[in-house]
Amino acid sequence: MVVLATKVYVRGETRRRAMDSLESLVANDLADLEVEFTLGLRDDGFPSVTITGEDAPVARNLLEEEWGAITPHREAGEVHVGTLESWDDDGVTLDAGEDVRVPADELGLGQGTPSQVRRRFGLVQHMPLRFVEGGEGEENRLADAERDRLYDWTRGTGRVNANSVTRAQLRATVNRAGHADDIVTVERLGLLEQSVVCKEDTDAPGLLSDVGPHLESELLAVVP
Incomplete structure (x- = not known):
């Protein structure tokens, strides 16, 4: 069984x-393999995939490579995946099947409080x-590859990130808001977390203000 590192926290x-x-x-993902699978959902919101064959x-x-995996056994120095649960002045808390604390000094994303860094x-x-x-004697920290990915976002053309929505739903909402020609694509960050990649001449905060009223989501703009 694999427990995927992406949460299902919506209802109904x-x-x-x-x-x-x-x-x-x-x-x-498994189409070319000789397997059968059953999908389940744990009480903590993480999906489980039981595979035979x-x-x-x-x-x-x-699946572990594509989604990351939640495991109770994490070795020091290894890279794992957790979902962003909460934040305060001292750091952020990730959910990796249990709370994982990353102190503010170990985010490695520049100046500002964790809340400011999160929004930026x-x-x-x-x-x-x-x-x-x-x-x-060592603190948890964001992985180097994660830091590189996030810094690349701030050097790009602008983004609007959203939660509580599937990729197909967000793409349809962007189209209904009249912005189909203003974006490059919608990237999947997790099952219910997406990133709208703007074209070079698209204003990310403006896109957010037009799309936001149509979604029950948290949306944050990344401005280069």
Whole structure:
């Protein structure tokens, strides 16, 4: 079994659509392998995938690479994935099946409080983030690859990040708001966390203000 490092925290019909979407995504990921799978949802909101068949070990590795995995056994110095749960002046808390604390000094994303850093880099709640497990006497920290990804966002053309919405729903909302020609694509950050990549001449805060009223989501603009 693989527990995917992306959370399902919505309710009702939205939850059903999210799980249907995840099932389709997992089926696509495993389409070339000789396996069968069953999708479940843990009480803490993390999806589990039970896999059987000849290629089961390969399938588990593939899903871990694509989504990250929640595991109770984390070795010091290894990179893992947790979802952004909360933040305060002293750091951020990630959910990796249990609370993982990353102190403000270990974010490695420049000056400002964790709240300011979060808004500057568009870190919407529940977004998956890679971190390095601290060893004895060492703090947890954001992974170098994660820091590089976030800094690349601030050097790009602008983004609008959203949670509580599937990729298809967000793309449809952007289209309904009349901005289909103003974006490059919608990138999937997690199952319910997406990033709208703006074209060079598109104003990210303006896009946010037009799209926001149509969504029950947290939206944050990343401005180069």
